[in-house]
Amino acid sequence: MIRCLAVDDEAYASEIIATYIRKTPFLELAGTTTNAFEALNLAQEGKVDLIFLDIQMPELTGIQFLKICGEKCRVILTTAYSEYALEGFDLNVVDYLLKPISYERFYKAVAKAQQLISPAKPSVQEPASAPTQVSDFIFVKGDAKNKFLKVDYKDILYIEGLKNYVSIYTSRQRIITYQTLKELEVLLPKPPFYRVHKSYILSIDKIKLIDGYMVFIEDHSIPIGETYRDEFLRVIKD
Incomplete structure (x- = not known):
């Protein structure tokens, strides 16, 4: 196993990683932190193998x-800024991920890291389907900096995409968060969540009726x- 640390001055970004x-x-x-000096200490003590590091960090970039780490x-x-890529590669980084980061792009980067860190081990094949669910909730960004809302998967009815925002509908409330539908689609487990429209993801556990389209x-x-109808109906029938 490769021990990983996510370092970003925005806790929300670290939580995605x-x-x-x-x-x-x-x-x-191995953990997450918003403090670059804490991450540096962990690296120097040999407690982590791989660090996901934001470039624009306060106090220590x-x-x-x-x-310093060597x-x-x-x-x-x-990072959200591509202009640092060349300098980063000059310092022998494994890869350079531009935000927003998809899971597919993340996986390609860590597969490369695996070959560098554990070259004797056989390469791991990229998963053909969504990863296994490891929790029953998700944190989404709230309406203020460093504010995050915990949403249980079982409470979600459906999610509507609105450009760079999404609305998460539950039986009790509507939660609006600054995140794209594509980013959420990667994070949500299948089943029960499936995309049925370019603007909608729903939980099949909550469906009362399907009538035509x-x-x-x-x-x-x-x-x-x-675009989604045939695959969605196949899932329902299965």
């Missing part, structure tokens, strides 16, 4: 971290997109 780590069979989550552990940079959940009606 942590979720990806938990879903990857050959990775182990990702580039400064790399120069070869103590492997590093994958995470419409799904009914409680008092809500959700359209089924033509």
